[in-house]
Every structure is written in C-alpha cells, then in structure tokens.
Amino acid sequence: MSSYSNPPCAACKFLRRKCLPGCIFAPYFPPEEPTKFANVHKIFGASNVSKLLNEIPPHQREDAVNSLAYEAEARLKDPVYGCVGAISVLQRQVLTLQKELDATNADLMRYAGNEIPYPVMNLMLQNNQQRNDNGAGSFESSSGFSDPYSYPWGHGNGPSGERGGDGSS
Ligand SMILES: [Zn+2]
Numbered sequence: 001m002s003s004y005s006n007p008p009c010a011a012c013k014f015l016r017r018k019c020l021p022g023c024i025f026a027p028y029f030p031p032e033e034p035t036k037f038a039n040v041h042k043i044f045g046a047s048n049v050s051k052l053l054n055e056i057p058p059h060q061r062e063d064a065v066n067s068l069a070y071e072a073e074a075r076l077k078d079p080v081y082g083c084v085g086a087i088s089v090l091q092r093q094v095l096t097l098q099k100e101l102d103a104t105n106a107d108l109m110r111y112a113g114n115e116i117p118y119p120v121m122n123l124m125l126q127n128n129q130q131r132n133d134n135g136a137g138s139f140e141s142s143s144g145f146s147d148p149y150s151y152p153w154g155h156g157n158g159p160s161g162e163r164g165g166d167g168s169s
Helices: 010-015 034-044 046-055 058-077 083-115 118-136 164-168
Strands: none
Touching: 010 034, 034 046, 034 058, 046 058, 058 083
C-alpha cells in the first residue's frame, strides 16, 4: 500500500507510466531532478538507457548514469562537439600551462646557473651521472670502488661498539 503514496521516479513520470517496485531508473533518477532524465532521454533514448543499465553490474550503474547525464547536458549545450568540446578546451589549457611551466623551469635553471659557479655545477652533474651508473649496476668495472656499500669506517667497529667501555668508567 505504501508504494502508492511514493511519487514515481523522474523517468516514469516523464514517460507517464507506473513506477513499479524494482524500477531500473528509480535509484538514479529521483523525482526531484526531472531535467536529468529529460536530458538523458532526449540524447540517448529511455530504452537504450534501460538496456545499458541492465547490462552493467549494479555498483557501476550510478557512475554510468552520471556520465550519461553529463554527456547529455554537454551535447544539448554544444550539439556539434558535446563533451569533446570541453575536453579539447581543457587539453589546450594543459598544453599552454605545460609550455609555461617549461619556460619557467628554463628561467630557473638560468638563474641558478648565474648564482652557482660553473665548476660546482659540473661536479653536481657528475655526481648525478655516477649515481645513475651505480643504479644500473656497472660499478664493478669502475676501478677502486668495487663495493659501493663498504665504507672505510664501517667494518664492524662502529662508534657504538667502541664507546661502550668509555661510558661506564
Ligand atoms: Zn520508475
């Protein structure tokens, strides 16, 4: 009896049919958002939407409906390009910002180059190069440092082991 008092979902109201329990549209098209269904129906068609919703698992249906609603709204605003129009505008923005970022980074490098003397810069670059070589596993061929992890001060007799007697007396 209580189902009679429930208002029909936006889809059933729009299609002028009875909203039965288990209506596929009801969870995603509440009566408070009538334009959501109207847009989706206008662009995709109610029967296509119900077919699509039946084909995908329930936990993905809300995302699918939101995507359809977004696409439908974009298509109504821009009948030629739809949401592709918005995507290409954003892609152009990303490209412009990327170029700006590259230019700013180049400026920063130039300023840093003026402040740090060139020999130091070269040394920093060499250190980076060596670290990369070690990472690649080619340290065995590079002379004296056969094992990068054995330091001259690090063979068992660390500071903690030697200082133990000193502290107690
Ligand atoms: Zn319904």
